[in-house]
Amino acid sequence: MHLYQTLCNHQEKNRSSFHTPGHKNMAGAFPSDLLELDYTELPDTDSLYEAQGAILQAEHAAADLFHVKRTVFSAGGCTLCIQAMLRLAVPDGGKIIMGRVIHRSAINTLALLGIEPVWVLPRPDAGDGLPGRIYAQDVEQALRKEPGAKAVYLTSPDYYGVLSDIEGISEVCRRHRVPLLVDNAHGSHLWYVGEGLHPIQLGATMAADSTHKTLPVLTGGAWLQIAEERYTADVKEAMALFGSTSPAYPIMASLDLCVDWLQQGGQEAYGQLEERVARLKMLAWQNGIRQPLGACDPTRIALDMSSIGMTGKEGADYLRRCGIEPEMADGGYVVLIATPFNSEEDFVRLEQAIRQIPVASPLPTMKETSAPPASQVVSPRQAILGASETRPVFFSVGEIAAEAACPCPPGVPVVMPGERITEKAAEFLSTYGISYIKVLK
Numbered sequence: 001m002h003l004y005q006t007l008c009n010h011q012e013k014n015r016s017s018f019h020t021p022g023h024k025n026m027a028g029a030f031p032s033d034l035l036e037l038d039y040t041e042l043p044d045t046d047s048l049y050e051a052q053g054a055i056l057q058a059e060h061a062a063a064d065l066f067h068v069k070r071t072v073f074s075a076g077g078c079t080l081c082i083q084a085m086l087r088l089a090v091p092d093g094g095k096i097i098m099g100r101v102i103h104r105s106a107i108n109t110l111a112l113l114g115i116e117p118v119w120v121l122p123r124p125d126a127g128d129g130l131p132g133r134i135y136a137q138d139v140e141q142a143l144r145k146e147p148g149a150k151a152v153y154l155t156s157p158d159y160y161g162v163l164s165d166i167e168g169i170s171e172v173c174r175r176h177r178v179p180l181l182v183d184n185a186h187g188s189h190l191w192y193v194g195e196g197l198h199p200i201q202l203g204a205t206m207a208a209d210s211t212h213k214t215l216p217v218l219t220g221g222a223w224l225q226i227a228e229e230r231y232t233a234d235v236k237e238a239m240a241l242f243g244s245t246s247p248a249y250p251i252m253a254s255l256d257l258c259v260d261w262l263q264q265g266g267q268e269a270y271g272q273l274e275e276r277v278a279r280l281k282m283l284a285w286q287n288g289i290r291q292p293l294g295a296c297d298p299t300r301i302a303l304d305m306s307s308i309g310m311t312g313k314e315g316a317d318y319l320r321r322c323g324i325e326p327e328m329a330d331g332g333y334v335v336l337i338a339t340p341f342n343s344e345e346d347f348v349r350l351e352q353a354i355r356q357i358p359v360a361s362p363l364p365t366m367k368e369t370s371a372p373p374a375s376q377v378v379s380p381r382q383a384i385l386g387a388s389e390t391r392p393v394f395f396s397v398g399e400i401a402a403e404a405a406c407p408c409p410p411g412v413p414v415v416m417p418g419e420r421i422t423e424k425a426a427e428f429l430s431t432y433g434i435s436y437i438k439v440l441k
C-alpha cells in the first residue's frame with residue numbers, strides 16, 4: 001500500500017491544487033460511479049482503435065463542438081497524440097521545421113520515425129528567464145532554406161503560457177503548402193479563452209491537446225484535433241502504432257463527459273476564470289512579481305520569483321507552506337495552473353500568500369536561457385537508439401549527445417540528441433547544475 005497510502009497522505013494536507021489535472025480532484029467533478037465503469041473492449045463498449053460505436057459517436061460529438069474535421073480520443077496522454085500527429089504528417093521520415101521549445105515526447109518520436117529536425121529558435125521576447133516565442137518570419141526563412149521540409153512543428157502555449165504567433169505561422173505554412181502541427185498540450189481549453197485562442201482556430205492543421213492538464217478529464221486523457229480531411233483516414237492506425245491495446249475506459253468516458261461540460265457552460269466558466277486570474281495577476285504585479293510579457297494564455301499563472309529575490313524553487317516551497325501546490329518551479333519562475341475547478345477558497349489562499357510574500361531585491365537576471373545550437377552530426381534516431389554511455393559534462397566536449405539536455409526541462413534544450421557538444425554548451429549546462437550527459441559510444 002505504498003503509493004495508495006502516499007496519495008491519501010497527500011490528500012490529507014488539503015493543499016489548493018494549482019497543478020494538473022484540471023478537475024483538481026474536486027468532489028462531484030465526475031459521476032461517482034466512473035471508476036466502476038472500468039470495462040474493456042466488449043461487444044457493447046466499442047474499441048478505441050477500431051471505433052464504430054459509442055467511442056466514434058463521442059469523438060464525432062467533440063469534432064462537432066470544436067468545428068474540426070476529426071477529434072480523436074487518447075487515453076495515452078498528449079504524448080500519443082504527438083506521436084500520431086508526426087506519423088500522419090511525416091510518415092516515412094525526412095526533414096521537419098521544429099521550434100526548439102520542445103517536449104521530450106516529440107524528441108523521442110523523431111527517433112522512432114526517423115525524422116530530422118531543422119531548428120527554429122524562439123526569440124526571447126517574453127522576459128528574462130523565459131524561452132520566448134517562435135516568429136512567422138523565422139519559420140518562413142527556415143522553409144526557404146529547407147524547401148523539402150514536410151511539416152512545421154511547434155509548441156504553443158509553452159509551460160509559462162507564452163503564445164507564439166500561430167495565425168502568422170499558419171499563413172506561412174499555407175503558402176509553402178506544408179502542414180502546421182502544434183503541441184498544444186497546455187492549451188486544450190483555449191477554444192473558450194479570449195476570442196478563441198486554440199491553434200486550430202488560428203489556422204493550424206493538427207493540434208495535440210493534453211486535455212487532462214487543464215480540463216475536467218482523468219489523467220492520461222487527451223485529444224488529437226485535425227482540421228484537414230486528408231489526415232483523418234489513417235489517424236486510428238497512426239495511434240495504434242504507438243498506443244496500448246488497453247486504453248482505460250474511465251479516461252475515455254471522462255473525455256466524453258468533458259465535451260458535454262464544455263457544451264453546457266465552457267464559455268461562461270472560462271470567462272469567469274479569466275476575470276478571476278486577471279485580478280490575481282494584477283495583485284502579483286502590484287507586489288513586484290514580474291510575469292511573462294506579450295501574448296499569453298490569460299488563465300496561466302507564471303510568477304517570476306527572482307524579481308522579488310527568491311528562486312522559483314524557494315517560491316514553490318513558500319507557497320506549499322501557505323497550503324498551495326504549484327505545477328512547476330525552475331530557477332526563477334513558479335507556474336500555477338488554474339481551472340474552473342479551483343474554488344474561490346483556492347484563489348483567496350493564493351492571494352493571501354502573494355500579499356504576505358517576503359519581498360527582497362531581485363536576483364541577477366538570467367539573460368540567456370540556452371546556448372546556440374551546435375551542429376547536428378547524426379540523426380536523432382541514430383543518437384537516441386545507438387549505444388551510449390554517461391559522461392561528466394566537462395569530459396563530453398566534442399562528443400555526440402545521445403539525449404537532450406535542458407537546464408530547466410520546459411525550456412530550450414541546450415543540446416539535442418545527435419549534436420556535437422561544444423565547450424560553450426558544456427559550460428552552460430554545468431552553470432545550471434547539469435553534471436552528466438549521455439553521449440554516443
Ligand SMILES: Cc1ncc(COP(=O)(O)O)c(C=O)c1O
Pocket residue numbers: 076077078079080102103105155159183185186210220222
Ligand atoms: C509541452 C508538452 N507537450 C507534451 C506533453 C506530454 O503530455 P502528456 O503528459 O499528456 O503525454 C507535456 C507534458 O507535460 C508538455 O508539457
